[in-house]
Amino acid sequence: MAQAMKIAIVDDEQDMRQSISQWLALSGYDTETFARAEDALKVLGPDYPGIVISDIKMPGMDGMQFLKKLMGTDSALPVIMITGHGDVPMAVEAMRLGAFDFLEKPFNPDRMSDLAKRAANARRLTLDNRALRKELSDGTQIMNKLIGSSPVMERLKEDILDLGQADGHVLIEGETGTGKTLVAHALHAAGGRAGKKFVLVSCAALEEEALSKRLFGPMMPEDSQLPAMEEARNGTLVLEDIETLSEALQAKLQNAMNEQGTPAETRIIAISNIQEAGKTCEDMLRSDLFYRLAALRITVPPLRQRGEDILTLFTRLTEQFSEEYGCDAPKVSAQEAAQLLQAPWPGNVRQLINIAERAVLQARRGSGTIASLLMSDHEEMQPVMTTEGKPLKEYVEAFERMLIDNTMRRHKGSIASVMEELCLPRRTLNEKMAKYGLQRSDYL
Template structure:
């Protein structure tokens, strides 16, 4: 269950503050009251986890002045203003400055509850969107939020933030297991449609007749859901395996897209999972549909191009699985780190998840090696290596970074403990952490 949203109530009249607070508390909100705008400003800021209800007429700083300061700090903070009977000019001024809405005294408590609900929903979406943007742009989130510090992942996060704010349709392609569906979710979450419907349809999972019905209808009276095109109206429709659409369904989809106009009422995110050698989505989609979808395009980087991200991902995943299975995460040796970096990873991140889980399970049993897991996945590969060699220095640095990262994580940022375990003087450890972009604050 979502945590109750806060509501800051600002009014110089004690009876009014208490009355509003009691009513909203009964509706499930976490209220706090302030007798003046000055007191409220000590608490209210850009990250305030809630909304504001404020009287306009107050001694000292009045409600309009408070509203201007709040809008200057965070223009997305919903502020509901309370006006006296007949104060239409003040209400108009409040809306012009940026108020979410206003209540006229004497007001109906149910009307106030309805406004508080709408404002709280808007605030929750804003804060969730803001948190995701921070995670996407920060490069320190866990694997299921696109972790990685490699240049290709930095660019991917930038593309998601940019295209998420655009309104056109998007084509996501790339090798299997690279996280295309996760990116589709991220595009929806960081854009203006975040609060709207997100509908995902696997085009390869249904026969043509069933797929046509699921996408476009008509649905039978006994069907519990609308056609996907209707269900996703105003939001995002994700088509996995878009290349599985027949020529007939491609034509129907294009017709729907043409009817929507620009900007599109419903955003379509098409995911191409072509696995045939030498084939691309451009080869199998009709040209007019392909160019409509590919106007905005994201090509997912394969895992083998992500360098040290492989070790970072493996560490995070093995820690997660170790916690799940109630055991210690396996320690990766320098040789095993090189093997992870050298593997071709045809299954990409999905394959890495599988390897990490199996490594934890075999470590719990006290047997097996990472090399044996890689070989069992690709028995035809002797040895398990990519075709592109890397300088020894790169392998050494990648292992060194992983070792410091793991040790810092294990000791929760204790520099003294890390220095002792790795036998490093303080200055050397500081230099290496700076070199590899490791911040002590990330481990506290």
């Protein structure tokens, strides 16, 4: 059962504090009372799991000063101000300073309950958003698969959070192998439909008749599944390769979407995977369906734009494969790090996964190089390098960061062991870790 929302009641009059507390407690809130604003401030820190109801006129720190302190601590904390008759201008000023609303004495208890409910709902949404943002920054749960801290990945994570909280349909675009289906999972997990049904259908994997039946029915008595549109009701339906839908199925999908209310019972996330040069999803879909599906859009960045994320990903992948195959992960030289950063990665993350696994198998046999793997992935057996050069300093720093990260991970955060292996004095190691955003606590 969800924890009851807290309400802090601040009023110098004992009878008023008690009556408000009793009334709101009957409505299911967890109340706590304070006779002085100064005492309440000791409890009401950032991310306080509730709301505040405060009188304006109090001895010592008055309600207006109290409000300013609270807004300085957490500007999204809902504060309902109680004002006496004739103090409405002061209450209006409180609203300007950030108060959620105000109650004029004598007030109707039902009016207070209604305000408390609205304020509590607003607070719950704020705290949920913060928890999701923390999940993004910590890389926990499904978000830990979206590895990387490059600017394009940080923007992608923010887009996932923002669009996940929205309720419109979403179009995900990007090159093959960039992780578009993973982004669809993350969008579902970051929104209000998390925990509800998540249904994935590949439009390219089924013939038209079978796809029509899978999406819309009718299902035969022996079928154990519901049609996908119905199976995903109140949840999310992901349609991979949306551009492969025939004209007839596009019309059916448009009609099915029109029959839903607003917000839609079934949220649709469409994934476009067009390979033809010069073609777009908009070219392949009827315009009314395209604009309906593309109400919200996310473009997943290609691997070649993600900078040193490539080295971070490669390290994590080789660690996973080395554990799976029961051998040590291969060590990456400075030259190999530069080659990984320079490669154009036409297959994106999917290609990197393949290279990482083969690198581990090579290392287990004691032969081969990463350069040879990159070359063997290219049809003409030529070194695969991007045409966009980068300053030498960027390659050196990316390699240095990877080296410290790998060594810290291997020694589980032992600074002494890392200093010894890398022949670095403590001060230099600390400076470099600070420069690259590496924290010892992440490796313990």
